[in-house]
Amino acid sequence: MNLQRYLEERSQLVDRALIRYLPEQEESPSTLNQAMRYGLFSGGKRIRPILALASGEAVGAPIARVMPFACALEMIHSYSLIHDDLPAMDNDDLRRGKPTNHIVFGEGMAILAGDGLLTEAFRVMADAALRRGQDQSAALRALREITIGAGAIGMVGGQVADLEAENKKPTRALVEYIHVRKTAALIRAAVRAGALVGGAQPKQFTRLNRYGGSIGLAFQIADDILDVEGSTDRTGKREGRDAELRKVTYPTAVGMAKAKARAQELLDEALHAIKPFGSSAEPLRQIALFIVSRVVRSAA
Amino acid sequence: MNLQRYLEERSQLVDRALIRYLPEQEESPSTLNQAMRYGLFSGGKRIRPILALASGEAVGAPIARVMPFACALEMIHSYSLIHDDLPAMDNDDLRRGKPTNHIVFGEGMAILAGDGLLTEAFRVMADAALRRGQDQSAALRALREITIGAGAIGMVGGQVADLEAENKKPTRALVEYIHVRKTAALIRAAVRAGALVGGAQPKQFTRLNRYGGSIGLAFQIADDILDVEGSTDRTGKREGRDAELRKVTYPTAVGMAKAKARAQELLDEALHAIKPFGSSAEPLRQIALFIVSRVVRSAA
Numbered sequence: 366m367n368l369q370r371y372l373e374e375r376s377q378l379v380d381r382a383l384i385r386y387l388p389e390q391e392e393s394p395s396t397l398n399q400a401m402r403y404g405l406f407s408g409g410k411r412i413r414p415i416l417a418l419a420s421g422e423a424v425g426a427p428i429a430r431v432m433p434f435a436c437a438l439e440m441i442h443s444y445s446l447i448h449d450d451l452p453a454m455d456n457d458d459l460r461r462g463k464p465t466n467h468i469v470f471g472e473g474m475a476i477l478a479g480d481g482l483l484t485e486a487f488r489v490m491a492d493a494a495l496r497r498g499q500d501q502s503a504a505l506r507a508l509r510e511i512t513i514g515a516g517a518i519g520m521v522g523g524q525v526a527d528l529e530a531e532n533k534k535p536t537r538a539l540v541e542y543i544h545v546r547k548t549a550a551l552i553r554a555a556v557r558a559g560a561l562v563g564g565a566q567p568k569q570f571t572r573l574n575r576y577g578g579s580i581g582l583a584f585q586i587a588d589d590i591l592d593v594e595g596s597t598d599r600t601g602k603r604e605g606r607d608a609e610l611r612k613v614t615y616p617t618a619v620g621m622a623k624a625k626a627r628a629q630e631l632l633d634e635a636l637h638a639i640k641p642f643g644s645s646a647e648p649l650r651q652i653a654l655f656i657v658s659r660v661v662r663s664a665a
Numbered sequence: 666m667n668l669q670r671y672l673e674e675r676s677q678l679v680d681r682a683l684i685r686y687l688p689e690q691e692e693s694p695s696t697l698n699q700a701m702r703y704g705l706f707s708g709g710k711r712i713r714p715i716l717a718l719a720s721g722e723a724v725g726a727p728i729a730r731v732m733p734f735a736c737a738l739e740m741i742h743s744y745s746l747i748h749d750d751l752p753a754m755d756n757d758d759l760r761r762g763k764p765t766n767h768i769v770f771g772e773g774m775a776i777l778a779g780d781g782l783l784t785e786a787f788r789v790m791a792d793a794a795l796r797r798g799q800d801q802s803a804a805l806r807a808l809r810e811i812t813i814g815a816g817a818i819g820m821v822g823g824q825v826a827d828l829e830a831e832n833k834k835p836t837r838a839l840v841e842y843i844h845v846r847k848t849a850a851l852i853r854a855a856v857r858a859g860a861l862v863g864g865a866q867p868k869q870f871t872r873l874n875r876y877g878g879s880i881g882l883a884f885q886i887a888d889d890i891l892d893v894e895g896s897t898d899r900t901g902k903r904e905g906r907d908a909e910l911r912k913v914t915y916p917t918a919v920g921m922a923k924a925k926a927r928a929q930e931l932l933d934e935a936l937h938a939i940k941p942f943g944s945s946a947e948p949l950r951q952i953a954l955f956i957v958s959r960v961v962r963s964a965a
Contacts, residue, residue: 480821521693525774
């Protein structure tokens with residue numbers, strides 16, 4: 366398979382579904398709709414929804430069944446970026462090379478656009494769960510996984526720990542605590558949700574869960590490395606922004622060489638976990654390689 | 666029945682359940698837990714959860730079945746107050762006579778406490794829906810109602826319209842547009858959710874829905890009137906705060922006499938809708954009377 370083409374095709378499918386799932390323009394105030402759409406359609410790579418779809422694919426589920434959950438994950442990811450960029454948080458005025466939501470719409474509207482996206486994500490999942498032919502119990506379990514990945518013991522908790530860690534001594538334990546919650550939890554939830562809605566058997570679920578946890582952490586470590594080594598062109602944010610904010614990152618905690626070794630180790634774990642799926646997990650395998658090979662040349 | 670005693674008892678039951686449903690202190694960063702708890706336990710009247718429980722009661726449902734949804738509604742209400750009070754929104758430093766969340770914990774933490782409460786609300790509902798013996802379909806429909814009441818075409822949309830209306834000419838159409846979304850939508854969702862989880866028949870649901878819509882709007886009109894006529898002691902916020910913020914309110918749009926007449930009219934509609942339930946809807950009846958009699962003496 367050609368990964369770039371696969372990612373592009375999937376990303377387009379996700380975008381089309383997202384438009385369908387958002388509330389009609391006339392149903393809610395137009396500024397809110399604009400701000401939510403600006404957040405959602407600003408060049409994201411759609412990694413979380415694509416992972417959810419690929420996880421479903423690994424257990425033989427049709428895309429359509431997983432799609433609402435995939436889109437909900439992207440809506441939640443998108444809300445979290447809008448809120449993270451606010452002046453009271455990371456105070457970023459640039460995201461993927463474009464002005465951030467509060468720069469364009471003002472802080473109040475950016476907060477509400479985030480709140481709206483988060484709430485609508487749950488409406489999209491509830492609608493899907495109530496659709497005829499849907500396994501309600503599986504859908505509910507997927508929805509529950511996503512609340513856990515996104516909530517106080519997941520992403521929100523990670524962002525709190527991240528805020529509180531600024532200027533703290535960056536230890537490996539601290540940085541893993543933050544990364545596991547702030548980034549890995551929702552990525553793992555994406556893989557888990559795709560598996561559940563896809564009808565995974567318990568043993569399949571265990572393997573996909575292990576893949577999701579490893580690749581979620583690897584993703585954030587790769588991001589940390591890119592912040593140091595990448596250019597604004599590639600990351601869409603100003604180079605060295607993490608250092609400027611005195612963020613706790615993997616390279617500052619353990620050094621660049623060990624950070625890369627850890628990314629490689631997590632990649633190996635992820636690939637090992639999905640080996641028994643064979644070709645049905647080829648997309649998951651290639652996505653994992655892609656995530657890590659951006660920063661570790663030997664990975665591919 | 667003695668309404669004051671009923672409200673106190675219910676409110677205590679809700680408080681005890683809320684503590685149970687929140688994540689364990691050690692599972693997430695302690696500041697986040699403190700900020701979420703500060704928002705939840707700051708003297709709220711628990712009107713939304715009590716209405717959900719009373720709506721379930723009207724169709725003969727045990728309290729325990731509705732309680733998780735009732736608590737989720739209070740968590741959502743609580744998040745909305747935290748975000749509404751932020752400097753970028755209403756910039757309030759006092760809520761129910763106490764310093765607001767961002768005054769105590771800082772803006773970043775207040776935003777995250779709100780995000781956490783909103784997300785955890787859906788976890789609480791998903792957990793309840795997955796409980797053995799729960800009617801999953803009814804639970805999902807209740808969850809969906811709550812996303813609609815809270816989301817872009819409900820509460821979040823109303824808050825956007827409210828922000829955008831400051832300094833606009835207050836017409837009756839504009840103020841109803843805002844109030845129906847900002848306040849009534851979630852109150853109506855509370856009544857609808859209680860009815861659905863409680864197992865209401867379609868005709869019962871229609872009547873409870875009508876009650877919820879009327880009492881939701883009456884509640885906000887009463888709040889507007891209290892802002893003008895009440896004292897800080899009764900409202901917990903500074904007198905005339907709405908006027909200071911140039912908020913669109915019912916009295917400024919149509920005058921005080923007509924605002925009170927509209928509250929009375931909505932009360933009559935609400936009471937008419939639930940008449941056929943007889944004594945099982947006595948709590949709903951008395952809550953409606955209570956809401957309006959605070960501002961219209963003849964109502965009781």
